[in-house]
Amino acid sequence: MESTLACALERAASGEALADADAIALADAHGADLGALIRSAAAQRDFRWGRRLTFSPKVFLPVTNLCRNRCDYCSFRRSPGDAGEWTMTPDEVAAALDGARDAGCLEALLCLGDKPEVAFSAYRETLAGLGQATTVDYLVEVARMAIDRGILPHTNAGLLTSDEMAHLKEVNASLGLMLESASARLCEPGMPHHRAPDKRPEKRLAMIAEAGRLRIPFTTGILVGIGETPRERVEALLAIRAIHREHHHVQEVIVQNFRARPEVVMADAPEPGEIDLVRTIALARLVLDSPVSVQAPPNLSPGATAALIGAGINDFGGISPVTPDYINPSHPWPHLGALREAVRAEGYDLGPRLCIYDRFTDVEGFVDPRLGGAVRAASARSTWRALEARENA
Numbered sequence: 413m414e415s416t417l418a419c420a421l422e423r424a425a426s427g428e429a430l431a432d433a434d435a436i437a438l439a440d441a442h443g444a445d446l447g448a449l450i451r452s453a454a455a456q457r458d459f460r461w462g463r464r465l466t467f468s469p470k471v472f473l474p475v476t477n478l479c480r481n482r483c484d485y486c487s488f489r490r491s492p493g494d495a496g497e498w499t500m501t502p503d504e505v506a507a508a509l510d511g512a513r514d515a516g517c518l519e520a521l522l523c524l525g526d527k528p529e530v531a532f533s534a535y536r537e538t539l540a541g542l543g544q545a546t547t548v549d550y551l552v553e554v555a556r557m558a559i560d561r562g563i564l565p566h567t568n569a570g571l572l573t574s575d576e577m578a579h580l581k582e583v584n585a586s587l588g589l590m591l592e593s594a595s596a597r598l599c600e601p602g603m604p605h606h607r608a609p610d611k612r613p614e615k616r617l618a619m620i621a622e623a624g625r626l627r628i629p630f631t632t633g634i635l636v637g638i639g640e641t642p643r644e645r646v647e648a649l650l651a652i653r654a655i656h657r658e659h660h661h662v663q664e665v666i667v668q669n670f671r672a673r674p675e676v677v678m679a680d681a682p683e684p685g686e687i688d689l690v691r692t693i694a695l696a697r698l699v700l701d702s703p704v705s706v707q708a709p710p711n712l713s714p715g716a717t718a719a720l721i722g723a724g725i726n727d728f729g730g731i732s733p734v735t736p737d738y739i740n741p742s743h744p745w746p747h748l749g750a751l752r753e754a755v756r757a758e759g760y761d762l763g764p765r766l767c768i769y770d771r772f773t774d775v776e777g778f779v780d781p782r783l784g785g786a787v788r789a790a791s792a793r794s795t796w797r798a799l800e801a802r803e804n805a
């Protein structure tokens with residue numbers, strides 16, 4: 413075991429992609445080994461991504477918080493009749509988008525519960541009242557409202573069929589689905605996904621692969637600290653890598669740490685420590701192919717920005733000047749100026765990016781031709797914002 417660990421660390425330091433066995437050998441690295449792992453990941457990040465870290469200036473549109481699943485860590489979902497149940501009206505969407513345009517947002521994140529129309533007749537009536545046959549039809553309308561304001565949509569609507577993704581691709585620069593975990597064990601009784609039929613890993617992996625066949629720039633990620641083992645974290649990263657190597661469409665992988673909240677089933681579950689998080693970030697950087705962005709949300713680790721950077725992230729994900737993080741409402745996004753200062757203190761620069769990474773914008777088939785003009789216009793605005801930020805530094 414020790415020699416396997418030593419060999420794996422040696423290969424990590426050389427910049428070679430980690431083989432599956434190497435990655436698993438490093439799954440629980442600690443002490444000096446963890447230090448070496450982190451240094452290799454940071455070097456790999458610097459080699460491919462340079463000294464510029466990114467974020468996506470976004471507006472968060474929680475189109476509906478109705479969801480048929482019940483994940484034990486979730487405080488977002490509601491059933492019809494619950495306090496806080498919310499399906500956004502077109503007027504509410506328009507108001508949020510107007511504010512986002514005025515604040516310079518480049519991304520509209522459409523995020524919602526899974527398959528609400530399958531579970532709830534009351535929601536089907538809501539959709540009918542909005543003149544929509546399906547949730548996807550409504551998402552297309554919301555996305556068009558964003559595009560009309562020069563903001564690029566990115567939708568995360570849970571499990572989708574191939575036809576639904578193809579339809580959404582017409583009006584989305586990218587789509588997303590967190591894998592969360594590749595472990596079916598987490599779906600067993602007493603585990604966090606037991607009451608969440610859409611969290612079966614084989615279903616999520618199948619959708620991520622189908623997005624690749626449809627040539628959709630795709631965002632996915634894993635959760636850290638929901639009951640998975642260190643080895644299972646690595647297995648999830650390896651599963652994402654395998655699909656990406658077949659289709660070359662995974663643009664970013666989010667490493668998101670579980671935060672306990674009083675209203676969830678896992679209210680008393682221990683949160684993952686910083687060591688677990690930075691080890692997983694470092695492994696993500698060394699397992700995933702170098703063009704795949706590695707992201708960690710700064711609001712879930714306040715005060716740990718230096719540790720996130722040191723472990724190899726190149727991106728902080730979406731940060732909104734106009735809306736809260738509806739998934740993690742008790743964890744506000746950092747003030748951009750403060751984040752920029754923290755990034756600079758580590759010797760890096762912070763700049764905006766689009767919800768579609770640059771390397772996909774000119775590759776045949778990854779952007780629907782009807783969206784090309786909107787992507788080019790948003791790209792120009794992003795470049796302008798980056799120049800402005802540098803001049804004001």
Ligand code: SF4
Nearest residue numbers: 479481482483486489
């Ligand atoms: S995490 Fe997502 S799928 Fe699970 S209950 Fe919450 S909204 Fe639904």
